Amino acid sequence: MITRIESTQNPRVKQWKKLQTKKERNKTGLFLIEGLHLIEEALKYKAYVKELIVREGTEYSLLDARDIDIFEVTEDIMNTISDTETPQGIAAVCGMKGPTPINxxxxxxxxxxxxxxxxxxxxxxxxxxxxxxxxxxxxxxxxxxxxxxxxxxxxxxxxxxxxxxxxxxxxxxxxxxxxxxxxxxxxxxxxxxxxxxxxxxxxxxxxxxxxxxxxxxxxxxxxxxxxxxxxxxxxxxxxxxxxxxxxxxxx
Missing domain, CATH: 3.40.1280.10 (SPOUT methyltransferase, trefoil knot domain)
Incomplete structure (x- = not known):
């Protein structure tokens, strides 16, 4: 399902923005990643990917994003949630990895x-x-x-x-x-x-x-x-x- 969001005041956008802070990441167990390559890697382990955020006009159809909520957003929104100077137009909300048993x-x-x-x-x-x-x-x-x-x-x-x-x-x-x-x-x-x-x-x-x-x-x-x-x-x-x-x- 694809949902379009146009306002930077949307509650979901505000939540994405908060994920730039360590406090919010620790509170929610979520973090934000940006860029096609990182998202391709994350999607190989789909359990981590909770939401996909795509700037309008950005091509993403080749990504295997089945069963993941997709949000199409404006350029202003992508700029708001990004912590890079030149956002690549695609981001994802991921869940933190749990403990891994090690011998x-x-x-x-x-x-x-x-x-x-x-x-x-x-x-x-x-x-x-x-x-x-x-x-x-x-x-x-x-x-x-x-x-x-x-x-x-x-x-x-x-x-x-x-x-x-x-x-x-x-x-x-x-x-x-x-x-x-x-x-x-x-x-x-x-x-x-x-x-x-x-x-x-x-x-x-x-x-x-x-x-x-x-x-x-x-x-x-x-x-x-x-x-x-x-x-x-x-x-x-x-x-x-x-x-x-x-x-x-x-x-």
């Missing part, structure tokens, strides 16, 4: 501590997906997973890999008990990552853009690793460093 004894995990840049977090999730990691655990201080820029930076990987909030202290101690190696990232007291052999099962702990991983967490790891800098740069971007280490440890 941590045989898992490859990315643990993220206090990463605050949305682009970095989204890229790290996308990289973890590409590497074939089993889950991403977001520790205290991380930017909201359902922030619009995070979602766009994942390029759809948000829907492919389990991602959950968690107490990293607790997670690392659980991994310690069952013998899954946990590798931290640090500049001091660390080994060159090239000295470490690939592992079938492991966890990589990465941290904040400016301060790195919380020292208390680094004390719980099996090994802390660093990536050599051969040029004049002071450090690597955390998402780039994460990619290098994940691919090395994955083997």
């Amino acid at each position: 941590i004894a045989t898992a490859k995990l990315l643990l993220i501590d206090n990463v605050q840049d949305p682009g970095n977090l989204g890229t790290m999730i996308r990289t973890a997906d590409a590497v074939g990691m089993d889950a991403v655990i977001l520790g205290e201080g991380c930017v909201d997973l359902y922030n619009g820029k995070v979602i766009r930076s994942t390029q759809g990987s948000l829907f492919h890999i389990p991602i959950m909030d968690g107490n990293l202290d607790v997670w690392i101690k659980r991994l310690n008990v069952i013998g899954v190696p946990v590798f931290g990232t640090a500049l001091e007291g660390a080994r060159n990552f090239k000295e470490i052999e690939p592992h079938k099962h492991f966890a990589l702990l990465v941290g904040n853009e400016g301060n790195g991983v919380d020292p208390k967490l680094l004390k719980l790891t099996d090994e802390n690793l660093y990536i050599p800098i051969y040029g004049q740069a002071e450090s690597l971007n955390v998402s780039i460093a994460t990619g290098i280490l994940l691919y090395h440890l994955r083997g």
Whole structure:
């Protein structure tokens, strides 16, 4: 069924607009995605997609949107609900993913501590997906997973890999008990990552853009690793460093 909405004062439009805030997303369990590619990825997992929002004149007939409520809206409405400068003309309301059971004894995990840049977090999730990691655990201080820029930076990987909030202290101690190696990232007291052999099962702990991983967490790891800098740069971007280490440890 297609419903046309023409007023920015429509209650449904106001609700869509509120989904730009973390408070409303957490309250409703819903979030907004924008752009054809993201929506195509979301529709592969239809249970997540609740509503499709299409700007008048935007082609969407090739999308498999059966049994989903479709709303045709004006350009003003699309501009109102979008958090991008140039809306692509199509958006969707999705439900948040529930908890996913993980066998941590045989898992490859990315643990993220206090990463605050949305682009970095989204890229790290996308990289973890590409590497074939089993889950991403977001520790205290991380930017909201359902922030619009995070979602766009994942390029759809948000829907492919389990991602959950968690107490990293607790997670690392659980991994310690069952013998899954946990590798931290640090500049001091660390080994060159090239000295470490690939592992079938492991966890990589990465941290904040400016301060790195919380020292208390680094004390719980099996090994802390660093990536050599051969040029004049002071450090690597955390998402780039994460990619290098994940691919090395994955083997």
